[in-house]
Ligand code: UDP
């Protein structure tokens with residue numbers, strides 16, 4: 105059983121070798137203990153402007169198990185992960201950051217869990233602390249998980265990382281998803297395979313800086329939400345309903361007041377009610393459009409309608 109280790113890298117020249125040394129120790133143990141028969145590293149250079157590619161090429165010369173892919177420019181971590189999944193050959197595949205925030209020493213434990221439970225196809229990781237991260241960033245991250253879990257039908261664990269060990273089946277299902285704007289944490293949940301989450305304490309990046317600016321992260325979180333929920337498109341309909349319902353009730357109230365108590369209807373009150381009513385109807389119209397656009401959006405992703413776990417029908 106071959107293990108593929110996929111490593112997206114963007115301006116990480118000082119991290120390549122330390123990562124390789126540490127990860128190799130972990131996988132050598134795995135090989136000695138016959139958990140895997142062999143391993144390969146696949147580094148994906150995501151348009152680095154420093155010596156990242158040169159470092160990777162050095163490794164590739166020393167070690168025939170090191171492979172690489174290099175992009176023309178920075179396409180983002182999602183693109184790098186996808187390229188890795190599409191080009192690796194392993195029956196087991198793991199995705200890791202090169203900054204050693206995803207500790208390779210966890211791999212043996214991950215394999216143990218994967219092999220211990222019947223039907224388990226994936227061991228993912230989540231960090232239970234966010235030590236060393238700016239407060240505001242942690243707060244936004246927590247809000248993001250709350251929001252996306254409330255308004256979409258995929259359940260994403262708080263603190264979930266991209267670091268995971270999976271079987272070939274999972275990889276193939278992910279590759280069947282052809283959508284362009286990808287949010288992998290959601291896609292893995294969408295694919296639906298039984299997954300165990302291994303919790304660990306956050307490890308701070310040893311060298312270099314994070315490649316995610318606050319703004320980049322914010323845009324990525326919007327990508328995540330809009331990739332898995334059409335609820336924002338439907339909000340207008342809700343607002344529209346509330347608005348027109350409120351104004352109709354207010355109008356009724358004035359008319360009844362006139363009929364029972366005899367207070368004359370004031371012109372401006374009716375005027376404001378009609379403005380709200382019209383505004384509400386327009387919002388409702390937008391919301392209805394949103395419904396259809398949401399449907400188009402979902403269709404345009406062309407996700408498979410289902411993923412089969414098992415069957416006795418022969419292909
Ligand atoms: N990365 C990438 N392309 C990007 C941004 C990041 O390939 O556009 C890689 C980066 O080199 C690292 C991993 O993705 O291996 C995680 O990035 P980082 O450590 O900066 O993110 P953080 O851990 O701060 O969330």
Ligand code: MG
Pocket residue numbers: 201203205309314
């Ligand atoms: Mg990192």
